[in-house]
Amino acid sequence: MKKQTKVLATLSAAALLAVGFTAVSFASGWDNSTGAWQYLDSDGEPVTNEWKQSNGQYFYLGDDGNMVTDSLIEDNSQSKPKYYYVDANGARVTNTWKAVALDGDENTDRDAEYWWYYFGSDGKAYTIDADKDLSKGRLKTINGLKYAFDDEGHMLYGWINATDKDQQDDNKTAWQNSDYYFNGWNDGHAQNGWIKLEVEKDNGDIKNYWFYFEDGKKQKGKKNVNGKTYLLDENDGHMLDDWGVLLTNSTVTSINGLNTTSQVRYLNGDGSVRKNKWVYAIPDEDYNVDGTNVNEDYGDDNYRWWYFNQSGKLTSSTMKKINGKWYLFDQAGRMKVGFGVTESDSKDYKDAFDHDKYSYADFTDGTVDRRVGGGDLYYFSSDEEKDGSRKTGYQTIELEDDKYQFYFDTKTGKAVTGYVSKIKKYTVNGLILKPSTDDDTNYVAISVGAGTDNKYATSDDVLGAFGTFTGDEAIGKVLVNKSGTIVKSKTKLKTSDDHYYVVDSKGIVVDYCDDEDQWKAHWSDKNSGSYIGAVADYIK
Numbered sequence: 252m253k254k255q256t257k258v259l260a261t262l263s264a265a266a267l268l269a270v271g272f273t274a275v276s277f278a279s280g281w282d283n284s285t286g287a288w289q290y291l292d293s294d295g296e297p298v299t300n301e302w303k304q305s306n307g308q309y310f311y312l313g314d315d316g317n318m319v320t321d322s323l324i325e326d327n328s329q330s331k332p333k334y335y336y337v338d339a340n341g342a343r344v345t346n347t348w349k350a351v352a353l354d355g356d357e358n359t360d361r362d363a364e365y366w367w368y369y370f371g372s373d374g375k376a377y378t379i380d381a382d383k384d385l386s387k388g389r390l391k392t393i394n395g396l397k398y399a400f401d402d403e404g405h406m407l408y409g410w411i412n413a414t415d416k417d418q419q420d421d422n423k424t425a426w427q428n429s430d431y432y433f434n435g436w437n438d439g440h441a442q443n444g445w446i447k448l449e450v451e452k453d454n455g456d457i458k459n460y461w462f463y464f465e466d467g468k469k470q471k472g473k474k475n476v477n478g479k480t481y482l483l484d485e486n487d488g489h490m491l492d493d494w495g496v497l498l499t500n501s502t503v504t505s506i507n508g509l510n511t512t513s514q515v516r517y518l519n520g521d522g523s524v525r526k527n528k529w530v531y532a533i534p535d536e537d538y539n540v541d542g543t544n545v546n547e548d549y550g551d552d553n554y555r556w557w558y559f560n561q562s563g564k565l566t567s568s569t570m571k572k573i574n575g576k577w578y579l580f581d582q583a584g585r586m587k588v589g590f591g592v593t594e595s596d597s598k599d600y601k602d603a604f605d606h607d608k609y610s611y612a613d614f615t616d617g618t619v620d621r622r623v624g625g626g627d628l629y630y631f632s633s634d635e636e637k638d639g640s641r642k643t644g645y646q647t648i649e650l651e652d653d654k655y656q657f658y659f660d661t662k663t664g665k666a667v668t669g670y671v672s673k674i675k676k677y678t679v680n681g682l683i684l685k686p687s688t689d690d691d692t693n694y695v696a697i698s699v700g701a702g703t704d705n706k707y708a709t710s711d712d713v714l715g716a717f718g719t720f721t722g723d724e725a726i727g728k729v730l731v732n733k734s735g736t737i738v739k740s741k742t743k744l745k746t747s748d749d750h751y752y753v754v755d756s757k758g759i760v761v762d763y764c765d766d767e768d769q770w771k772a773h774w775s776d777k778n779s780g781s782y783i784g785a786v787a788d789y790i791k
Contacts, residue, residue, distance in 0.1 A: 279291050279292060279293045279295070281303075281305065287317040287318065288310075288317065288318040288341065289312065289316045289317060289318065290303045290310075290312055290316075290318075296316075297312065297315075297316025297317075298312050298316060299312055299313065299314055299315070299316050300312065300313065300314060302326075302343075308342040308343065309342070309343040309374065310337065310341045310342060310343070311324050311335070311337055311341070311343070318341045319337055319341065320337060320338070320339050320340065320341045321337065321338060321339045322336070322337055323335075323336055323349075323351050323368070324336065324337060324343075331380070331402075332403070333375050333376075334368065334375065334376035334378070334403065334404040335370065335374050335375060335376065336349045336351075336368065336370055336374075336376070343370075343374040344370050344374065345370055345371065345372055345373070345374050346370070346371065346372055347369070347370055348367060348368070348369050348370075348393075349367070349368050349369075349370065350365035350366070350367050350368075351365055351366050351367075351368060352364070352365055352366075353365065353366060361418070361420050361436075362408075362409070362420045362435070362436050363408070363420075363436035363437075364436070364437075365436075365437075366404075366405045366406070367405070367406035367436075367437070367439065368400075368404045368405070368406065369391065369393055369398065369400070369406065376400070376404030377391045377398070377400045377404065378400050378401065378402050378403065378404050379399065379400055379401060379402060379416065380402055381401070381402040381416075384413045384414055385399055385411060385412075385413040385414075385416055385430065385431060386413065387465075387466045387467070387468055390441060390466060390467065396440035396441070397440060397441040397466050397467060398433070398439055398440055398441065399411065399416070399431065399433060399439075399441070399467065401416050405418075406433075406439045407431075407433055407439060408433045408434060408435055408436045408439035409425075409432065409433060409434075409435070409436070409439075410425045410426050410429035410431070410432055411429055411430065411431045411432070411433060411467075412425070412428060412429050412430055412431075413430040413431060423450070423451035424450075424451050424452070424453060426448065426450045426460075426487065427450075427453075427486070427487040428487075429469065430468060430469055431464075431467040431468055431469065432446070432448070432462065432464055432467060432469060433467055441464070441466050441467025441468075442464040442467055443464055443465065443466065443467075444463065444464065445461055445462070445463055445476075446461070446462055446464065447459055447460070447461050447462075448460060448462060450489075458489075460489035460490065461489065461490035461522060462483075462488055462489060462490065463476065463481065463483060463488075463490065469488040470483050470488060471483050471484065471485050471486075471488045471503065472485060472499075472502060472503050473497055473503060479521075479523035479524070480523060480524040480526075480563060481518075481522050481523055481524065482495040482496075482497060482503045482516055482518065482522075482524065483503055484503055485498070485502045485503045490518075490522045491503065491516075491518055491522070492518050492522055493517065493518055493532070493535065494506045494515065494516075494517060494518075494532075494534070494535035494538060495515075495516045495517075495518055496514045496515060496516065497514055497516050497563075498514055506535040506537050506538050512540060512565050512567040512568070512582065512583065512584050513564050513565065513567070515538075515564075515565040515584065516559070516563050516564075516565070517530045517532065517557065517559055517563075517565070524559075524563040525559045525563065526559060526560070526561055526562065526563045527559070527560065527561050528558075528559055529556055529557070529558055530556070530557045530558075530559065531554050531555070531556055531557075531636075532554060532555065532557065533548060533549055533552055533553065533554055533555070534546070534548050534549050534555065534583070534585075535549065536549050538583070540582050540583040541582075542582055543581060543582050543583040543585075545583035545585065548585075555585045555586065556585070556586035556635070556639060557580075557584050557585065557586065558571070558573060558578070558580065558584075558586065565584040566580050566584060567580050567581065567582060567583065567584035567600075568580065568581065568582050568599060568600040569598050569599060569600055570591070570593055570598040570600065570629070570641070571598070576640035576641065577629075577640060577641035577664065578631070578639055578640055578641065579591040579593075579600060579603065579629065579631055579641070580600060581600055581603060582600065586635070586639050587600075587603040587631060587639075588631050588632060588633050588634075588635045588639050589603065589604060589605045589606045589630070589631060589633055590603065590604050590605075590606055590628060590629070590630055590631075591603045591628075591629050591630070591631050591641075592622075592623055592624075592626040592627065592628055592629070593626055593627050593629070594626055594627075595625055595626055595627055596627065597627075601624070601626045602622065602623075602624075602626070604622065606630075606633060606648050606649065606650060607649060607650060607651055608651060609650055609651055610650050610651040610652040611650060611652055611653070611655060611682070611687040611688070611689070612652075612687070612689070613650075613651075614650075614679050614680055614682040615679055615682075615684070615687075615719050619679075619680050620668070620679070620680060623680060627665050627666075628665065628666040628680050628681060629641050629659065629664050629665065629666065630642050630646055630648065630657065630659055630664075630666065630681065633648075641664045642659060642664070643659045643660065643661045643662075643664050644658065644659060644661050645657070645658055645674075646658070646659060646681075652687075652688055652689070653687070653688040655682060655683070655687075656682075656683045656685075656735070657678075657681040657682055657683060658671055658674055658676070658678055658681055658683055659681055661673075666678070666680045666681025666682075667681065668680055670699075675736065675737065676731070676735040676736065676737070677697050677699070677729065677731065677735070677737075683735040684697050684719055684731060684735055685731050685732065685733055685734060685735035686719075686732075686733055687719070690719075690721060691747070691748060692721050692746045692747055692748055692750075693732060693733050693746060693747040694721070694730055694731070694732055694733075694738065694744070694746055694752060695719040695720065695721055695725075695730070695731060696719065696720045696721065696724070696725030696726075696728035696729060696730045696731075696760050697719055697720075697728055697729045697730075697731060698719075698720065698728050699728065699729055722750075722763055723763050725752065725760045725763055726760050726761065726762060726763055727759065727760065728759070728760055729757075729758045729759060729760075730744075730752060730754050730758055730759075730760050731758075737758040738752075738754050738758060739754060739755070739756055739757065739758045740754065740755065740756045741753065741754040742774075743770060749766065750763065750764065750765055750766070751763070751764040751765075751766070751767065751769075751770045752764075753770075753773075753774070762774070
């Protein structure tokens with residue numbers, strides 16, 4: 252926009268001749284016999300406060316009857332004031348910008364040095380009635396750009412509220428309630444697209460926020476720009492970054508306005524919504540979900556993995572397959588590692604707990620089983636930064652007391668409780684049952700549920716009362732070695748501490764002896780003196 256910013260020079264005689272006047276006095280009409288141009292009526296009196304025409308141009312006669320030059324004219328002859336401008340020759344200007352200095356009574360806090368006006372083809376300054384709200388339809392297009400004016404013809408600039416249309420030079424927080432933004436006082440066209448502006452918050456903090464405008468109007472809510480989605484705060488319109496909440500397509504707020512995790516979004520460095528992407532981030536300061544400690548992660552600067560789907564929604568409370576791998580997310584949307592639990596035969600999140608918080612005994616005495624609570628137990632990589640995916644098959648997991656071997660179904664990933672025919676071992680919540688670090692023996696017996704008589708339990712029966720046993724308590728239970736393999740058909744099985752087990756063909760312990768003499772006493776054939784034969788018959 253090209254604007255003239257100088258106050259034009261005093262009118263010269265040559266200039267007057269150029270606009271068509273002559274230096275001759277008439278009984279009525281134009282006269283300059285006093286040295287100033289006047290228009291005389293039929294009585295020879297100067298016309299005042301009135302427009303007169305000459306050679307197709309209009310000139311204004313002031314209070315003293317003299318032609319006004321280089322001035323803003325407020326014409327109050329109609330119901331609403333009209334504003335015009337006459338140049339140094341006195342001619343009313345059209346289709347042009349004019350800068351008029353602020354008078355001494357106006358607000359001295361103004362950023363502006365001048366008020367800019369635009370005078371249309373009829374010479375009237377563009378205005379918007381005081382009783383009409385500012386809207387895109389009321390903006391004036393000048394040389395392809397849009398502008399707004401108040402009811403006195405002043406070009407508006409900066410932050411403007413649609414209702415009162417007042418300038419906001421002295422109000423540094425006006426951005427929060429303003430509807431439009433026009434550039435500076437010397438170039439006030441309506442802003443379009445993105446612009447980064449320095450603003451002051453209620454608490455006095457100075458921020459640099461991005462805003463998006465269409466014909467000067469500040470946009471709010473969800474906005475799609477060049478194929479990307481952005482979240483603009485529903486109250487003040489500033490572009491959210493990092494964490495945001497989309498309540499509806501038009502209702503966007505900071506994360507402290509959260510209702511459900513499905514409303515949570517994460518914004519890229521350019522402010523666009525992250526979609527089909529992982530995010531490794533500290534949760535927002537105001538992010539809090541009932542039943543979780545997610546707000547503690549903020550205080551502890553704990554980075555977490557989060558996943559946002561094709562719509563930008565945060566994945567939460569579920570086990571989800573992403574790029575061919577399964578991951579578990581809690582109620583707050585954090586990816587969980589270690590042991591995770593879903594509802595039975597479901598992908599719905601139920602619980603998660605650290606592997607190093609429980610011992611071997613916690614698995615065998617029912618502590619872990621009670622925590623699983625009838626759900627399905629899985630194991631997710633403990634390498635939170637680099638992996639976190641669900642694991643299957645054999646896994647070595649470090650518990651509170653030592654490292655142990657677990658087994659998870661290769662198809663479903665579930666931790667099985669019972670006899671796993673594929674590996675021919677017993678497990679409790681995936682833990683392969685075998686002598687623990689607390690056992691002073693290389694064998695341990697497992698309690699299994701078996702019809703009416705434990706003694707004849709078969710190896711594919713599920714576990715009954717959880718637990719592992721040694722010594723006399725092992726009788727009637729299935730015996731396993733250090734690898735968890737079932738030991739079968741042993742007539743005299745010596746332990747690492749010089750005790751003996753007798754195990755039948757199904758792996759059931761039929762006797763425990765403290766030493767060899769006791770073993771002989773239990774298994775001697777009194778008639779033949781052959782104890783070996785008696786044992787062999789029993790374990791067939």
